[in-house]
């Protein structure tokens with residue numbers, strides 16, 4: 001039985017930089033199951049955004065898929081003509097919300113103009129070919145209401161700069177759900193917000209995901225946020241998935257030293273009076289990745305083999321796999 005909406009297989013993505021070519025994603029495998037939220041977590045620079053952009057086929061100019069497949073509803077997105085991606089997939093079947101919504105909206109047009117533009121672009125999907133100005137405006141008002149924007153009629157004629165960060169993110173959420181997408185990719189949608197607004201947007205997302213029955217790839221550097229929203233979690237380090245598990249299992253029984261380190265950084269793990277944990281060192285640049293296990297220079301459990309060979313994913317329980325030599329018999 002296959003209940004996965006999205007299956008990423010052996011995906012390797014490289015960037016050409018002035019320092020040379022390096023893999024931002026290195027042989028990635030993951031599934032987003034039908035109706036579930038998969039959380040993707042890792043520090044900045046681990047490749048999370050690159051994965052989201054690869055699925056949308058929006059990699060920057062110097063990025064290239066070197067290998068692999070991205071199967072969405074059994075079709076490899078990497079084989080589709082750009083015209084199909086643009087007209088049928090992006091924004092319709094697969095929607096994306098990003099961290100910096102101010103860049104997603106155009107500062108010189110009102111909120112109304114931008115929502116109506118989206119409605120027009122997707123009109124065949126929405127069966128609104130006959131819609132005229134007033135109906136479009138009413139639809140825009142409904143959309144703002146659904147995401148909890150007060151006085152939507154008045155707010156429609158505002159420009160993006162007149163909206164707070166949280167309100168803009170609400171507009172982005174409204175636009176993302178407008179076409180009832182099968183898959184939503186949310187790339188750090190609450191990272192730029194303060195904690196109260198972050199909690200509100202998370203609640204909004206959770207309720208809409210439930211109402212629309214969407215599947216979600218939720219990207220964040222924050223394991224706390226990931227625990228709030230995800231059914232399953234993929235932990236990413238330096239372009240590899242290092243642990244992959246049901247959310248409850250991951251939090252109760254973390255297996256990879258990197259996951260353990262991320263958990264120690266959570267506010268709840270704070271020992272009274274002591275500073276919040278940080279992981280010593282940093283994610284290596286993609287042209288300077290160490291040999292063997294890429295986490296080895298930062299790992300408290302490092303062994304000789306870790307500097308020579310890269311560990312492969314191993315099932316350690318049902319719905320729980322990890323890539324670490326601590327779980328391999330390597331004698």
Ligand SMILES: Nc1ncnc2c1ncn2[C@@H]1O[C@H](COP(=O)(O)OP(=O)(O)O)[C@@H](O)[C@H]1O
Pocket residue numbers: 015016017024042043044045046047048049050051060061062063284285286
């Ligand atoms: N356009 C680009 N050109 C070259 N390198 C890039 C580009 N975008 C990202 N990278 C590099 O790829 C790696 C992964 O980046 P990214 O996908 O943004 O990670 P994350 O979203 O987890 O912070 C980083 O080392 C980053 O410096």
Ligand code: SF4
Pocket residue numbers: 256257258293294295296297299300301302303306311323324325326
């Ligand atoms: S393989 Fe070795 S270096 Fe890598 S996480 Fe496991 S113990 Fe640490």
Ligand SMILES: [Mg+2]
Pocket residue numbers: 048049050
């Ligand atoms: Mg990112």
